[in-house]
Amino acid sequence: MPRRFHAVIFDLDGVLADSEPWWNEIDATLLAEYSVTYRGEYHRNVLGVSYRLAVEFYKNAFSLSVPTEEMMQRRGEIAVRFFAHRIGLFPSAKPVLEELRHMNLRLAVTTSSVSASARPFLGRHELSPLFDLIITGDEVEHGKPHPEIYLRASEKLGVPPEACLVVEDSLSGVAAAKAAQMRVAAIPDRRFVDPRNYEKEANYVVSDLNEIPSLIRNIG
Template sequence: MNYEAVIFDLDGTLIDSMWVWEQIDIEFLQKKGYVIDEAAINQIEGAGFTETAEFFKKHFNLAMSVEEIKETWREMAIKMYVERVDLKNGAKEFLEFLKAHNVKMAIATSNGREIVEAILEKHDIAKFFETVVTSCDVEKGKPHPFVYLKTAEILEVAPSRCLVFEDVPNGIIAGKNAGMTVFGIEDAQREDAKRRAKDLCDRWVMDYNEVIDILKE
C-alpha cells in the first residue's frame, strides 16, 4: 500500500445513489411547477447541500427558506437512501481490506450529515471511518479542494499520501486540486460527464474488487 489514507466521496462512489438526487430534484420541482434544466444540473454538480439549496431558491425563485428546502430534501432523501440504495460492488470487502492494512478512512461528501449518518447506519459501515466531512463544513464545495484538504488535516495525513475515490468531474477536480491521487469509479451518469471524468482522474476502475487487485500488485 502506497497510501496512508483513503477518502471516499459518497454518492455514486461508495453507494449506488446518483439517481436519488435526480429523482428528488424532479419530484421537488414538479410540486412547485418547475422542471429541472440543463443549466441548473451543470451548476449544482459537486456543490454542497447548502450551496445547492441556495442556488435552487434563487434560480427557481422559491418562496421557501434555504433551511426549509434542505429539510424537505433530507426527508425525501433519507427515505430513498434507507429503502432503495445499496453499496457499490465490492465496497464492503474493500473497506475490510483497508482496515486489515491499517489504512485510515474518511468520507468527504457534498451530501448532508444526517443523510450520511443514515446511510452508514443502514449498511453498518460507520466503524470504518475516522471522520465524515461535508461541503457544509468548509468554505466552498467541490470542485474547490477544501473538503478534501480539511479531511486530510483531520486525519493528520499529507494530501500526497491520500487516495481519493470519486465519480464525477467536479469531485475529481477537487481531489486533484487538493494534491491527492484520484481514482474514478464507474457509475451511471451522462456519457459526456463520464468521458471528462475518465480524462481527469489518475485511474478509472469498474468496481472495488478491481481496486483490491490493483493495490495488491
C-alpha cells in the same frame, strides 16, 4: 516513483451508495414543491456538487425566487427519506472497505450529502466502524468543487495530501481532490457520464470499486 498511499478517502454518492439514479427523483420531488416539472435534464450539472451550488443552479435554471437556505433544507429533508428507505449500497463496497482495513490504510468518507442522511445510511449498512473519519457537506463551509472537505480530512487523519487516494465519481469531486493536491481514482457512472471526460482530470479511471485495492498495491 509515486509516494505510497496511507489513506483512502471515499465520496459516498455514486461510489459507496448507489444513489445517483435517485437524485433525479429527490430533486424532482423538491422542485415539484415550487411548481416545477423536472425530469433529470440537469443531472450532470449538479452531479457531486454541494447542496448550495445545486440549489443555486436550479434557482437560476427555473427562475425561482426562493430563499436558498429554504431549498437546501427541503432538499436535505427529502434526501433523508430516500437514504433511509430506497437507496442501497453497491455490492462491492463493504468487501473492498474490509480489504483496505486489512491493508492498514486509514479510511474516510467525505460527502456533499448532509449528516442526517449520510450517517444513518452508513450505520444501517454497518460501514461506520470501518471509517476513521466521516465528514458531511453540512460540516464544511465550502462544498465541492472547493477542496476544503479534502484538506480537512487530510488534517484530521494526520496523513499528508500526497499520501491520500481519493475515490470519486463526479468531475466536481475530482476537481476538489486535485485542488487539495491529492491523487484521484475516478469511477464514472456510465449511466450518466462519458468516462472519456475523466481521463484528463483523474489520475486513474477504473470501472468498479473492487479495482481499488489492486491499484493501491501496484503503487507500492
